[in-house]
Amino acid sequence: MTRFRIAIDGPSGAGKSTVARRVAQRLGYLYIDTGAMYRAVGLKVTREQLPWDQADSIVEAARRARIELRAGPRGLRVLLDGVDVSGEIRTEAAGQAASRVSSIPGVRKVLVRAQQELGRRGGVVMEGRDIGTKVFPEAELKIFLDASEHTRARRRFAQHRHKREALNLEGILEEIRQRDRRDRERADSPLVQAQDAHYLDTSNQTADEVVEKILEMVQAVEGKSGSG
Numbered sequence: 001m002t003r004f005r006i007a008i009d010g011p012s013g014a015g016k017s018t019v020a021r022r023v024a025q026r027l028g029y030l031y032i033d034t035g036a037m038y039r040a041v042g043l044k045v046t047r048e049q050l051p052w053d054q055a056d057s058i059v060e061a062a063r064r065a066r067i068e069l070r071a072g073p074r075g076l077r078v079l080l081d082g083v084d085v086s087g088e089i090r091t092e093a094a095g096q097a098a099s100r101v102s103s104i105p106g107v108r109k110v111l112v113r114a115q116q117e118l119g120r121r122g123g124v125v126m127e128g129r130d131i132g133t134k135v136f137p138e139a140e141l142k143i144f145l146d147a148s149e150h151t152r153a154r155r156r157f158a159q160h161r162h163k164r165e166a167l168n169l170e171g172i173l174e175e176i177r178q179r180d181r182r183d184r185e186r187a188d189s190p191l192v193q194a195q196d197a198h199y200l201d202t203s204n205q206t207a208d209e210v211v212e213k214i215l216e217m218v219q220a221v222e223g224k225s226g227s228g
């Protein structure tokens with residue numbers, strides 16, 4: 001059976017991670033969270049206290065960063081230079097740092113190449129912002145996941161409530177707006193829906209409903225390619 005590349009793009013809080021992970025599990029595919037890679041670079045830059053206006057040293061840090069994604073029993077584990085940073089990269093501050101480093105073309109070049117290598121053999125569900133447009137423009141199936149701003153803020157709020165970050169819904173809404181603006185307006189690989197992507201609004205759907213819909217799409221693609 002052909003092992004496809006499935007690209008899942010969309011704004012933060014649209015449900016990409018949950019959905020992508022479950023789709024990968026059901027298909028026995030590799031799950032790759034590209035946002036975690038930008039977050040790890042953002043964390044490295046913050047730790048090394050590199051000035052935000054020095055793009056060259058930030059690109060150099062991205063090149064030096066050893067980022068490993070490992071599937072574990074409690075979800076994805078992310079290692080930066082050999083150290084587990086899975087928790088640290090999930091803070092809102094790390095998200096903002098990720099968004100900033102991701103607007104630097106040299107950083108994108110380094111990470112896109114690594115992502116292309118990870119998905120080279122197919123059998124991957126890769127989620128991010130530019131997977132269907134830049135990383136795998138030839139992906140067999142592309143999904144653009146979206147949800148209303150308020151739904152996305154509520155989901156982020158629920159995720160953060162378990163942690164000790166002091167955040168309120170209004171604050172999160174504002175951060176989501178800021179981050180979306182930066183992701184959609186950056187010059188290099190902005191967040192846009194690929195022309196051939198399927199648009200799914202998840203505002204009124206559970207993750208499982210979305211997963212089932214995507215699995216139906218996979219079957220349709222399999223049928224068309226005659227490999228099903």
Ligand code: DC
Nearest residue numbers: 012034035038098099102128129130
């Ligand atoms: O999906 P996330 O929230 O973990 O992503 C963190 C940031 O990384 C996000 O603001 C945009 C950036 N990103 C990107 O530019 N391209 C990707 N393929 C994935 C993430």
